[in-house]
Amino acid sequence: MPAQARRFVLPRFALPRAARVGIATAVAGASFVLPLVTTMSGQAAAAPAVRVATAGYVAPLAKPVLGEAYGVAGSMWASGHHTGQDFVCSTGTPVRAVANGVVVQAGNGGAYGNQVEIKLADGKYAQYAHLSLIGVKVGQSVTAGQQLGRSGATGNVTGPHLHFEIRTGPNYGSDINPVTYLRAHGVAL
Numbered sequence: 001m002p003a004q005a006r007r008f009v010l011p012r013f014a015l016p017r018a019a020r021v022g023i024a025t026a027v028a029g030a031s032f033v034l035p036l037v038t039t040m041s042g043q044a045a046a047a048p049a050v051r052v053a054t055a056g057y058v059a060p061l062a063k064p065v066l067g068e069a070y071g072v073a074g075s076m077w078a079s080g081h082h083t084g085q086d087f088v089c090s091t092g093t094p095v096r097a098v099a100n101g102v103v104v105q106a107g108n109g110g111a112y113g114n115q116v117e118i119k120l121a122d123g124k125y126a127q128y129a130h131l132s133l134i135g136v137k138v139g140q141s142v143t144a145g146q147q148l149g150r151s152g153a154t155g156n157v158t159g160p161h162l163h164f165e166i167r168t169g170p171n172y173g174s175d176i177n178p179v180t181y182l183r184a185h186g187v188a189l
């Protein structure tokens, strides 16, 4: 069950109200899940500080603007294609964990400049490159939306931006399309 949901058991007398809130198929005595942000009385709970998608994911920047796309072919990349998705931003923009995870890299990554990589709960890896500032340490647990550092122009770049990868393993070369991945987890990009 998602952390943001609570399980309710409907008493028989609650059925008319349940019907009014749209649970037309509810059965007396059956349990079901309601989002925490709504209550049986229809009152909204306090809004969270970070808007997290239903699957517990956020974009790597608060205001994500897509730059150079994943997969674009070019001789400037060692693999022959762009292994991440670039996000347009100025130096100093906070970058954040896209989901819960554990930091597995935090330091100089050569052409990547200052980089942070986190292992996500689903076993995938998220990598953030060209940072001006690293704010986490290897082994540290992070939650979706938590700041990892700040964007920059370190490493092999022509200007400040965030280079963001999703990988199936911890190392270079196991990249998958990060935009497809984030959208599949409910992130609007």
Ligand SMILES: [Zn+2]
Binding pocket: 068, 082, 084, 085, 086, 162, 163, 164
């Ligand atoms: Zn890039």
